[in-house]
Each structure stands twice: as structure tokens, then as C-alpha cells.
Amino acid sequence: MRLRTASTEALLRRFTSETTHPAYAAMLEVGRAQRTVFLDRWLRDRDLRRETESGLNVVENYNGVNDYIKFGKRGELASNRREEQELGMLCLHILQSALGLINTLMIQDTLALPEWENVLTDADRRGLTPLFHTNMTPYGEIPGARCRRGVGDTVGVEYVSRVPRPPLDGLIDDLYYLEGAPPYARLTLPPMPSALLILNLGAPFRIRAGTDIETAEYADGCVVTMPTRAFEFGYPPETRSVGVHVKPWGLAPFLPMPAAELCDRPVTVEQVWGRPAIAELRDRLATADGPHEMLTLLEEELMRRLCETAGLGLVRHTSSLIAATSGAVAIGGLSVAAGVSSTHLAQRFKELIGVTPKRLARTYRFAATVFAINPAGPIDWGDLAGGAGYFDQAHFGHEFRAFTGLTPTRYVEVRRRFLREHPGHVMDGWPLPAD
Known part of the structure; x- marks a missing residue:
């Protein structure tokens, strides 16, 4: 502590079994004093409040993108092993960095257009961030020019x-x-x-x-x-x-x-x-x-x-919630969250999408499951079905046949045929050969 080389975690670990130790109590009091001083500065300093809010917005955007990309099962690290947790976080950071790079390039290309030359003020430009995902779908790629x-x-x-x-x-x-x-x-x-x-x-x-x-x-x-x-x-x-x-x-x-x-x-x-x-x-x-x-x-x-469409905001917001969870959402809670009846919500969905919220959730879950399949390697169907939220492997197989007309193993055979006969083809990814 005197040399200021001890980390906070190292210090706190020494007091896990004796939280009444005077040194531990003193550190708690110092922490409270520091928070009080910072709060006082925050209340009287407008620039500090703005800086804090802008920082919080960045963090919230960061966390929001993390939640959208997800990792592990249901957005949580599935393993208790430190090595696997670190690998999961590093993979998440790579995905987010890739998304941020693509979004940055898209923003640069857009702002380079003549029609945007004098549209944004300096304050508008300070508010720009590459941490957004409205241009992204969890079941496909980010299309670029x-x-x-x-x-x-x-x-x-x-x-x-x-x-x-x-x-x-x-x-x-x-x-x-x-x-x-x-x-x-x-x-x-x-x-x-x-x-x-x-x-x-x-x-x-x-x-x-x-x-x-x-x-x-x-x-x-x-x-x-x-x-x-x-x-x-x-x-x-x-x-x-x-x-x-x-x-x-x-x-x-x-x-x-x-x-x-x-x-x-x-x-x-x-x-x-x-x-x-x-x-x-x-x-x-x-x-x-x-x-x-x-x-x-x-x-x-x-x-x-393009024309105004009644109920589009409701359907779009609810569909986005379904998409964000890859279909793993309680359908009954959607109407409650939207403040409408389940009948009204289903009617709007049929009018604007053509299917009910439950059917849309099933399709999102199926699509996310299919994109999680790597046809080039071994597949644990039980683990895949459980991770996607299906009751069991039989439920997963029934849904797969209902959507594709194929069993999961037959689907992988057909997908492998496409990859073998037309490697790298631009149409690979979703269509299947029907010949």
C-alpha cells in the first residue's frame, strides 16, 4: 500500500474473512469520502456532468451492442473456467471491433457525400458513434457497398x-x-x-x-x-x-x-x-x-x-425485441410491455407482417439455430437444440422438418454438397440445392 503497487482486488482478498478489520473499515470510509467529494464536484460543475453523461452513453451503447451480439448461452458466459471465459470475452471484443470498424467506414462514406457536407453541426458530429446495430441482423451479415x-x-x-x-x-x-x-x-x-x-x-x-x-x-x-x-x-x-x-x-x-x-x-x-x-x-x-x-x-x-402505416411503430418495436432474443422471449409479455391486448398485437402483426408474434419468434429461433451450424465440423445436436431453447432434441427435429422438409442430418449433407461443389459462391449461406 505504501508503494502503491497493490491492486484493489489483492487488498480486498485479504479481508474476505475479516470485514471488521480496522484497515478494511478505514478503506471503506476513504471510499465514501471520495464518492462524496466527486458527487459535490458533479453537482456544481456543468462540464463534468456533460462529460459523465457522454461517458455513460458510450458505456450504455457498448453494453447494448454486447447484449445484441451475445455470447455463450442466453447472453451469459456458460463456463466457469477462467480460460474459456477469457476466450469468450476476446471473441466478443473481436466481433464488436469488427462491427465498429464497418460502422465507422459507413459513417465516413456517408459524410463524404456532397448532400451531407453542411448538414451536421459540430455538436452533431460529437454525438456520432459507431456502436449501433440497427443495420445488423442476428441471423445474417452486415451488407456493405x-x-x-x-x-x-x-x-x-x-x-x-x-x-x-x-x-x-x-x-x-x-x-x-x-x-x-x-x-x-x-x-x-x-x-x-x-x-x-x-x-x-x-x-x-x-x-x-x-x-x-x-x-x-x-x-x-x-x-x-x-x-x-x-x-x-x-x-x-x-x-x-x-x-x-x-x-x-x-x-x-x-x-x-x-x-x-x-x-x-x-x-x-x-x-x-x-x-x-x-x-x-x-x-x-x-x-x-x-x-x-x-x-x-x-x-x-x-x-x-413510402407511406405512413398505422401500427408500424408497435410492430417494429415488438419485432425488434423478438429479434434481439433470437425468438427466446415470452410472447405473453410482449403485449403487456407494449400496453395493448394480445389480440390487438396479433392482429397488427398479421396486417403488417402476415404472421403472429409467436410465428415470428419461431422463425427467428430457427434462423439463429441454422446459422449456428458449422457444416464443416462435428455437430452436437443435443447441445445445439438446448442452446437454442428447444425443449429437447425431438422438438428441435420436428421444428427443423416443419421449416425445411429435411431432417437436421440431411440438411447438413445438402449444405456440405453446396460448399463442396460451389465453394465461396455468393448465394451460399441460406439457399439449398433442390436438384
């Missing part, structure tokens, strides 16, 4: 995607451009917590929305609200399209009908926005100068069609 061409694959596919500007970014995960030869003529898309809008610029493609439904052809494109069953997409030898990966609630402001009417019933874009408007938009997209201009045209069209 990038272009990939079939990395590691013998088949050339060009894929460009970017996040739209506000307020569309609260409704849409990303806008994308896709051109090239698909890896398989038919691909199965298991249901996920996302909707889809496609504007087709090439040969027609086909969709079969379930084994009991006939395959339909789509020439102009399609609108797919959040599905509850696996869809089968049939592609031509060469495909070309622009599209939108939409958050579960994100299609509602662009639809003239309740989302429940389209649940598991894909429709053409013409049926939603009208033939003349779609024909004119497709002509402009087809003559655009490259993928980035196409995405700008699509973004402008979405901004023009």
Missing part, C-alpha cells in the same frame, strides 16, 4: 448490395443486384425472418410455394412476405435482377393490401404496384449505367412509394 464476382467459384456471378439511406434503412436490410448463372437450376429457400421484393430483368423464373402448390412463373418479378414454409425457386441458365431484402415488417408501407393476404402466396410486382408503373421502372433499370445506378433508381422508387 461491395461487389463480388463468384469468389472461389467457376461460375461467374456478380452480386452488388448496399444499405439504403434513412428512413428506408429501418425497413430494409439491403438493396441488391444479381447477374449470372445460378449454382443450381432449382434452389430451396427455407423460411427466414425476412421478406423479399424482386424486379426481374432477365428470363422468367419460377416459384413453388410449398409441395401442395403448383409452380408459377414470374416474368416481371415478385413480392414475397415473410414465409412460413420453404419455397423452391427455379432459375433460367442466366439470371439478372435487382431486389430488396426486407425486414419482416418492412413491406407494409409499400403494399396496398394486408400482408396476411400474401402469406405464402407470392404475387407479381405488377399485382402490387400496377403494370404501367412496373413496365416503366423496369425500362429505366434495364437502361441504367451499371448496378450502382440501378440500386439508386430502385431506392428512389421506394422513397416515392
